[in-house]
Amino acid sequence: xxxxxxxxxxxxxxxxxxxxxxxxxxxxxxxxxxxxxxxxxxxxxxxxxxxxxxxxxxxxxxxxxxxxxxxxxxxxxxxxxxxxxxxxxxxxxxxxxxxxxxxxxxxxxxxxxxxxxxxxxxxxxxxxxxxxxxxxxxxxxxxxxxxxxxxxxxxxxxxxxxxxxxxxxxxxxxxxxxxxxxxxxxxxxxxxxxxxxxxxxxxxxxxxxxxxxxxxxxxxxxxxxxxxxxxxxxxxxxxxx
Amino acid sequence: xxxxxxxxxxxxxxxxxxxxxxxxxxxxxxxxxxxxxxxxxxxxxxxxxxxxxxxxxxxxxxxxxxxxxxxxxxxxxxxxxxxxxxxxxxxxxxxxxxxxxxxxxxxxxxxxxxxxxxxxxxxxxxxxxxxxxxxxxxxxxxxxxxxxxxxxxxxxxxxxxxxxxxxxxxxxxxxxxxxxxxxxxxxxxxxxxxxxxxxxxxxxxxxxxxxxxxxxxxxxxxxxxxxxxxxxxxxxxxxxx
DNA sequence: GAGTGGTCTAGACCACCCC
DNA sequence: GGGTGGTCTAGACCACTCC
Numbered sequence: 242x243x244x245x246x247x248x249x250x251x252x253x254x255x256x257x258x259x260x261x262x263x264x265x266x267x268x269x270x271x272x273x274x275x276x277x278x279x280x281x282x283x284x285x286x287x288x289x290x291x292x293x294x295x296x297x298x299x300x301x302x303x304x305x306x307x308x309x310x311x312x313x314x315x316x317x318x319x320x321x322x323x324x325x326x327x328x329x330x331x332x333x334x335x336x337x338x339x340x341x342x343x344x345x346x347x348x349x350x351x352x353x354x355x356x357x358x359x360x361x362x363x364x365x366x367x368x369x370x371x372x373x374x375x376x377x378x379x380x381x382x383x384x385x386x387x388x389x390x391x392x393x394x395x396x397x398x399x400x401x402x403x404x405x406x407x408x409x410x411x412x413x414x415x416x417x418x419x420x421x422x423x424x425x426x427x428x429x430x431x432x433x434x435x436x437x438x439x440x441x442x443x444x445x446x447x448x449x450x451x452x453x454x455x456x457x458x459x460x461x462x463x464x465x466x467x468x469x470x471x472x473x474x475x476x477x478x479x480x481x482x
Numbered sequence: 483x484x485x486x487x488x489x490x491x492x493x494x495x496x497x498x499x500x501x502x503x504x505x506x507x508x509x510x511x512x513x514x515x516x517x518x519x520x521x522x523x524x525x526x527x528x529x530x531x532x533x534x535x536x537x538x539x540x541x542x543x544x545x546x547x548x549x550x551x552x553x554x555x556x557x558x559x560x561x562x563x564x565x566x567x568x569x570x571x572x573x574x575x576x577x578x579x580x581x582x583x584x585x586x587x588x589x590x591x592x593x594x595x596x597x598x599x600x601x602x603x604x605x606x607x608x609x610x611x612x613x614x615x616x617x618x619x620x621x622x623x624x625x626x627x628x629x630x631x632x633x634x635x636x637x638x639x640x641x642x643x644x645x646x647x648x649x650x651x652x653x654x655x656x657x658x659x660x661x662x663x664x665x666x667x668x669x670x671x672x673x674x675x676x677x678x679x680x681x682x683x684x685x686x687x688x689x690x691x692x693x694x695x696x697x698x699x700x701x702x703x704x705x706x707x708x709x710x711x712x713x714x715x716x717x718x719x720x721x722x723x
Numbered sequence: 724g725a726g727t728g729g730t731c732t733a734g735a736c737c738a739c740c741c742c
Numbered sequence: 743g744g745g746t747g748g749t750c751t752a753g754a755c756c757a758c759t760c761c
Contacts, residue, residue, distance in 0.1 A: 250749060270699070276727060287751045289530070292728085302661060305697050309727050309758030315660075316602075316699025326720040361557075418722045419556075420543060425718070427668035427688040427711035445686050447668040456546050456722075458511065458557025470668035477666070477718060479567040481659045481697075491730060517746060528732045533747085550739030550746050 243284045251286055255294035263303055263314055274304060274312040302480075326421050326453075328407040329375050329385065329466075338377040345372040345384075345437070347399045349391055356388045359452055359463045367391040371402050374437055375466075381438045383468040389461065410461070419456035425449050425475060434467050445470040484525045492527055496535035504544055504555055515545060515553040543721075567662050567694075569648040570616050570626065570707075579618040586613040586625075586678070588640045590632055597629045600693055600704045608632040612643050615678055616707075622679045624709040630702065651702070660697035666690050666716060675708045686711040 243254050262268045274280075277295065281288040295312060298304045306312050333340035350370045357364040371387040387406065389397065394414065401409045410416050426448045430440055438446070447468040453461045468475075484495050503509045518536065522529040536553060539545045547553050574581035591611045598605040612628040628647065630638065635655065642650045651657050667689045671681055679687070688709040694702045709716075 252749075278727085281752095287753090289752090290750060293749085295728095302699070305660070305699075306728060307759085308729075310760080311727060313698065315697075316695070316701075326722040419546070420719060420721045422717065422719050425666055425688070425716040426714075427686040427709075429684075429686050443670075443684060445668040445670050447666070454557070456556075457554065458543070458546075460557075468668075473667075475666040476663065477720070478661060478663050479718070480661045481567040493730075519746085522733095528734090530733090530750095531731060534730085536747095547747060548740085549748075551741080552746060 252290050252293035256297050268314050270314050270316045272314045330405040333377045341376045342403055343374040347371050360390050360460045362390050369397055382472050383466045384434050384437050385466040388463045417456040419454050421451050421453040423449055423451045438469050493531050493534035497538050509555050511555050511557045513555045571646040574618045582617045583644055584615040588612050597704055601631050601701045603631050610638055623713050624707045625675050625678050626707040629704045658697040660695050662692050662694040664690055664692045679710050
């Protein structure tokens with residue numbers, strides 16, 4: 242069950258094993274897990290290693306600990322929202338739809354004061370401005386405009402933005418995306434959005450403004466999107482501190 | 483600096499100490515932290531204890547690790563959004579506004595099929611239905627309707643809901659709130675919302691549907707809210723997995 | 724009192740990075 | 743080669759819960 246000679250860390254093997262038992266129904270909601278000491282004995286590993294595995298499961302909401310009592314399988318959440326930060330492309334794939342893009346423009350412009358302060362660069366410094374219609378199964382879902390520093394993201398081309406920007410950033414530029422802050426608000430379509438998104442005048446849209454950071458905290462991009470309210474709902478999961 | 487005889491765990495003392503140094507500017511963005519071994523030597527504690535402290539800081543985005551190189555202070559985020567799951571009351575206080583409520587109704591009704599499935603109770607079972615106008619500094623911000631199982635939340639009264647529901651749940655009923663999933667969408671006000679929120683016909687609203695769970699995964703409540711788009715923006719932070 | 728999770732120790736070997 | 747974080751061990755004592 243646990244291979245101590247494997248290059249895969251033991252805590253990770255155990256974590257996946259328990260997760261599997263929960264998903265397969267071998268461990269049901271409310272069941273008490275074997276104690277940490279029992280796992281340690283059974284697999285002849287240290288209790289600290291067991292704790293490392295279980296801690297991750299607690300963090301991900303699979304199980305919860307009760308001091309002096311034990312560790313238990315948490316109730317399954319019926320709807321599983323998007324976990325963590327995702328791109329439009331990843332988002333649509335998860336929802337079982339086929340993402341595509343229609344490029345409106347791809348150009349380099351001088352940073353406005355807002356963009357400059359968000360990206361932590363000088364005002365007027367060159368930034369890529371990428372505007373795209375994002376479609377799912379061929380239907381327009383959103384109008385999205387991205388701003389990225391030119392100097393920090395070389396080799397960005399029209400071809401790249403036809404597919405997935407995040408894929409390029411992570412796998413070609415080898416940068417690690419850390420987190421993002423998003424501001425979400427409700428609004429009514431502008432004239433331009435109305436045409437491009439193919440909706441009626443007065444239609445509601447979900448405006449999402451995202452700032453993405455690398456794992457060292459460097460700002461990566463600013464994105465402003467207008468999503469059709471009739472086609473898109475934003476789903477998130479939040480933890481109590 | 484570190485008190486080993488204190489009832490406060492050592493890892494927590496160290497975590498707070500480092501966090502303080504970052505916030506005070508003693509450790510600046512990009513600075514390398516002392517190595518784990520150095521912390522261990524300096525405070526005469528185990529390296530595993532140091533790792534426990536630093537792991538929390540990594541999780542909270544204060545620092546990041548680079549394998550084989552060191553641990554570094556991450557760039558400060560300029561805007562700090564709400565961290566984690568909060569109630570309207572807590573939310574408004576954080577934004578520096580004074581929250582208040584106007585109770586529309588407080589009653590017990592039989593669960594609809596939707597409410598029943600969300601709360602994991604039988605259809606027709608009694609649920610509290612609490613509808614309130616939520617105000618900030620006296621201005622209507624949102625119309626909110628909560629549904630909670632009556633049997634699982636005894637002693638809930640009109641008085642309680644005049645202040646903070648979460649405060650009551652956590653401190654009087656001693657239940658631990660775990661997490662929530664939220665669906666956010668954009669819409670146009672209904673007739674009823676229009677009157678109660680004091681906005682014009684055709685105004686956009688942010689619709690938030692929240693399901694809250696206790697830490698063992700038991701559903702606690704279902705909430706449907708309509709926020710005035712001109713007064714409220716939703717801000718969140720998401721991590722890349 | 725027995726069992727549980729929470730914290731902590733004093734080591735160890737590894738892969739990785741930089742010089 | 744020397745320093746770093748990543749993983750792991752085999753113990754220990756504590757507070758807490760349940761019987």
